Every structure is written in C-alpha cells, then in structure tokens.
Amino acid sequence: xxxxxxxxxxxxxxxxxxxxxxxxxxSPSWHYRLGRLLQFVGLLILxxxxxxxxVGRVGLGQSLLIAGAGALVFYIGYLIQNRHS
Numbered sequence: 519x520x521x522x523x524x525x526x527x528x529x530x531x532x533x534x535x536x537x538x539x540x541x542x543x544x545s546p547s548w549h550y551r552l553g554r555l556l557q558f559v560g561l562l563i564l565x566x567x568x569x570x571x572x573v574g575r576v577g578l579g580q581s582l583l584i585a586g587a588g589a590l591v592f593y594i595g596y597l598i599q600n601r602h603s
Contacts, residue, residue, distance in 0.1 A: 552598055
C-alpha cells in the first residue's frame with residue numbers, strides 16, 4: 519500500500535473548509551441556497567439602478583430607491599443564510 523504523505527498545516531481538505539455544516543449533510547440546505555440567491559439578486563439590482571439613472575430613464579431619487587431595494591434584498595439573503603447555518 520502507498521504511504522499517505524503528511525499534509526502541510528495550511529492546506530485543508532474540502533470537507534474541513536465546510537465546518538459549519540453537519541458532517542452527515544454533504545449538500546447545502548435550502549436556506550443557505552436561498553440566502554445566497556437573494557444576495558446575488560441584490561448585487562444585480564444595484565447596477566441596474568445606477569445605469570438607469572445614468573441613461574436618464576429614472577431620476578436620482580428613484581435610482582437611490584432601486585439601490586436601497588437591492589441592499590435590502592441582499593441583507594435579507596444574508597440574514598436567511600446565517601440564521602439557518
């Protein structure tokens with residue numbers, strides 16, 4: 519049998535990097551996935567608000583409301599992800 523080489527202290531297996539999840543659950547929970555999806559959508563909303571203001575489709579106030587909505591969606595996703603991890 520081949521001898522296993524000792525690992526360096528700084529390197530981790532992929533299973534060790536996911537210490538927050540239980541050992542018997544190899545896939546992320548739906549709360550985690552929903553939270554990450556909402557964070558991604560929140561990050562996509564922000565540039566649309568800025569771009570729509572730059573091309574003159576909405577005013578500055580509406581652009582700020584769109585950006586605030588994106589931040590709110592991102593924050594809700596953050597809460598969902600971290601509450602159920």
